[in-house]
Amino acid sequence: MGRLLLMLVSLTFYTAAVAALLFLIGWVGAFDFMPLTVDKGREGPLATALLVNVGLIALFGVQHTVMARPTFKEAWTKVIPAPVERSFYLLATVLVLGALFHYWHPIEGTIWSIQNEAARTAIWAVFWLGWAILLLSTFLLNHFELFGLQQAWHNLTGKNASPPQMRTPLFYKLVRHPLYTGFFLGLWATPDMTYSHAFMAAGFTIYIVIGIAYEERDLLDVFGQEYAEYRKRVGAFLPGIGKVP
Numbered sequence: 001m002g003r004l005l006l007m008l009v010s011l012t013f014y015t016a017a018v019a020a021l022l023f024l025i026g027w028v029g030a031f032d033f034m035p036l037t038v039d040k041g042r043e044g045p046l047a048t049a050l051l052v053n054v055g056l057i058a059l060f061g062v063q064h065t066v067m068a069r070p071t072f073k074e075a076w077t078k079v080i081p082a083p084v085e086r087s088f089y090l091l092a093t094v095l096v097l098g099a100l101f102h103y104w105h106p107i108e109g110t111i112w113s114i115q116n117e118a119a120r121t122a123i124w125a126v127f128w129l130g131w132a133i134l135l136l137s138t139f140l141l142n143h144f145e146l147f148g149l150q151q152a153w154h155n156l157t158g159k160n161a162s163p164p165q166m167r168t169p170l171f172y173k174l175v176r177h178p179l180y181t182g183f184f185l186g187l188w189a190t191p192d193m194t195y196s197h198a199f200m201a202a203g204f205t206i207y208i209v210i211g212i213a214y215e216e217r218d219l220l221d222v223f224g225q226e227y228a229e230y231r232k233r234v235g236a237f238l239p240g241i242g243k244v245p
């Protein structure tokens with residue numbers, strides 16, 4: 001029963017995470033049908049908007065950076081069962097994203113607004129390509145492990161947790177962080193760039209660049225020389241750029 005309950009917890013948090021990801025795409029894309037977007041939300045003076053928005057992005061950054069560290073996981077799994085540790089990480093992500101959507105203060109003003117229809121279509125294509133790369137990258141690594149289902153399933157079926165494996169399929173042969181490359185494309189590719197959108201995209205870009213240093217330090221600890229060689233050979237976000245000799 002306990003194992004089944006953990007599986008149900010994992011499935012529930014997985015569903016919430018997928019819903020939050022879909023909402024994030026609509027929120028960033030600022031589509032008309034969305035109730036809240038990066039350009040539609042609370043009103044307030046500019047100083048309040050800047051302070052609140054920086055706080056929201058920092059909250060996302062701190063949650064992701066702290067909860068992904070092995071030392072945190074070690075302490076955290078003394079409180080919650082190990083098979084749902086990743087699921088609780090996702091739950092925290094959903095809550096932080098919920099706060100972002102709910103409390104974001106749009107900033108007035110437009111930086112660019114492309115009028116040419118063909119150019120708009122091309123930019124939207126890049127937007128969707130970015131999110132597709134992000135999603136596909138989760139499957140290239142191990143979607144069900146990244147989203148916590150595999151751990152609970154192994155626990156339910158009595159299978160031992162498999163040791164972490166370094167993976168470099170497809171996009172990972174070209175760049176070390178294709179998921180983040182996809183995220184950058186999704187964040188920045190818009191035909192209507194408002195100050196609000198640019199502020200949000202810049203905030204997440206800064207967080208990712210900082211977060212990568214921690215992620216790669218952990219990857220070096222886990223995969224050692226294999227990852228060090230990979231960093232020498234393969235660029236970070238764009239092919240050939242950002243190799244670490």
Ligand SMILES: C[S@@+](CC[C@H](N)C(=O)[O-])C[C@H]1O[C@@H](n2cnc3c(N)ncnc32)[C@H](O)[C@@H]1O
Pocket residue numbers: 137141165166167168172176177178179180181215218219
């Ligand atoms: C959100 S994913 C992002 C992966 C990668 N930074 C990217 O942008 O494609 C983060 C998880 O992927 C794992 N990871 C990153 N690169 C990996 C690789 N080449 N093989 C296996 N796991 C990897 C990290 O340990 C971390 O748990």
